[in-house]
Amino acid sequence: MSLAVMACCVAKAKSNVAKAKSLKFSEKTTLWLPRQGLLLLACSLLFLLPQLSMASQVNDLYQVEVPVSGQDSDDRRQATFRAMSEVLVRVTGQRQTLSNPAVKRALQKATNYLQGYSYHRDEVDGQRQLMLVTQFNDKAITRLLRDNGLGIWGENRSTTLMWLAVDDGGRRQIQSSGKSTELSENIGQVFDHRALPLIFPVMDFDDNLTISAVDVWGLFSSKLTEASVRYGSESILGGRLSVSKTEKGERYNGRLVLLFRNQRYDASIEALSARGVALAMADLVGNTLSRHYAVTAGSSENPIMRIDGTGTTKAYAGAIAYVEGLTAVRNVMVKRVSGDQLELELTIDGTVAQLSDSIALERQLQKVEPNRQPVGGESYLHYRWRGR
Known part of the structure; x- marks a missing residue:
């Protein structure tokens, strides 16, 4: 329904x-x-x-298209500054990010964060406008934000x-x-x-x-x-x-x-x-x-995550790849495999509540009520793999 x-x-x-x-x-x-x-x-x-x-x-978080006056290096540098500013606001969700001293310094070297770029012309207000399409290195942007205590929104x-x-x-x-x-x-x-x-x-x-x-x-x-x-x-x-x-x-x-x-x-x-x-x-x-x-690097937590329904090679690999790709997850270690059950130990940025909320926004994992109490005060998350 x-x-x-x-x-x-x-x-x-x-x-x-x-x-x-x-x-x-x-x-x-x-x-x-x-x-x-x-x-x-x-x-x-x-x-x-x-x-x-x-x-x-949200696709293409790190790709931005901006108008540019020409194709020389100075024009491209100024346009890349504007494009990276837009990417940083997208990824953090806040315009205040641009006031951070470290971010200001990084923006002066915005071309260093570029992974690639291209040009094309587009119709803007009845005029043909030259546009610069920029693709930024997501790992470099993430490292910049994490190193300076700024949140990252997936x-x-x-x-x-x-x-x-x-x-x-x-x-x-x-x-x-x-x-x-x-x-x-x-x-x-x-x-x-x-x-x-x-x-x-x-x-x-x-x-x-x-x-x-x-x-x-x-x-x-x-x-x-x-x-x-x-x-x-x-x-x-x-x-x-x-x-x-x-x-x-x-x-x-x-x-x-x-x-x-x-x-x-x-x-x-x-x-x-x-x-x-x-x-x-x-x-x-x-x-x-x-x-x-948005998750912020700091004191890491190590929750245990159990995923049911991973009995096939495809499901097993898919579940691990999915968890590794979550913004809050820094590291994944397989603790136990038994039948169609997979148990992982995670190292995460942010809180377990933020991780749970992020997973809830998607449909790959279905929450299951835990069938045992956490051991030693550790957080215990229980899901069933639904696939991509």
Whole structure:
């Protein structure tokens, strides 16, 4: 059964907001028939929806394309500086990374971190623009961040659902995935550049039964949470924005709220352009989620991981390769192999909770309740291999 169909039968979700944090963004800051018959119809229509997942695999984290003036070494050096800056923000999830002294020094030698590059021309605002495509060495970037105590956020990332109500001339509407606007295009571009998976609601029959523009405008946590159940996202970004006409073009004022892991983070928007709003949204989401998921080198932990269902050579090799590829895992040692059971001792950066959360975003390992207590205080993780 899909998440959308399951939503038809899910009881009302309750919001348990335990903590609130407030931020402020402005242009000067550097830094959304009978009742049974209707329900049956809604459930039937939802079969047409795409499968939406709470997590997304972000590809090409270390590849960036930037505009460049020419092909000489000085042009390439300046463009590589900008490209590496974008990669560092992507991988850490935070723009503050660029203020780190060691990162600043590394950026001055950005070409040393290049693995390869190429050129091509693209259509930008009706003009043919020369673009530099850069591929950075992921191991070198990882080493730079780990050596300086900066968190590293892997390719598997929680998808954020955006509930946005916009008041333009007294008419309030919820931004949907099926209608593109200048604001939604800017939001999509910025989130894509930051490698932050984002979706807008489809605003179909079921959504309109569950939530209204009044609910989104009020940023009511309980309504936003209830309407988000069908999408399966634990990261919910709500926003209310009013549009005003100025000499500099359209400007937006309003408020944002991010609901994540039973916490609420609020931020205000003051006289921002469409791109400024998008940057503020990306900062709020990136800063919050990366603090939870990004792993930082430090005192290592050595949890024991048991994986069932690895009785074949293919499953055995696949499970080990998968665990070795997890961002938090620094080293893997096989402790025991018995039948279709594999037991590993891991050396990880970050915490066991972060490792568990990262695995939960994917589908390769299915969690199994441990059948014995940890020995000697060690953390014990139990999964079943589901394959790639």
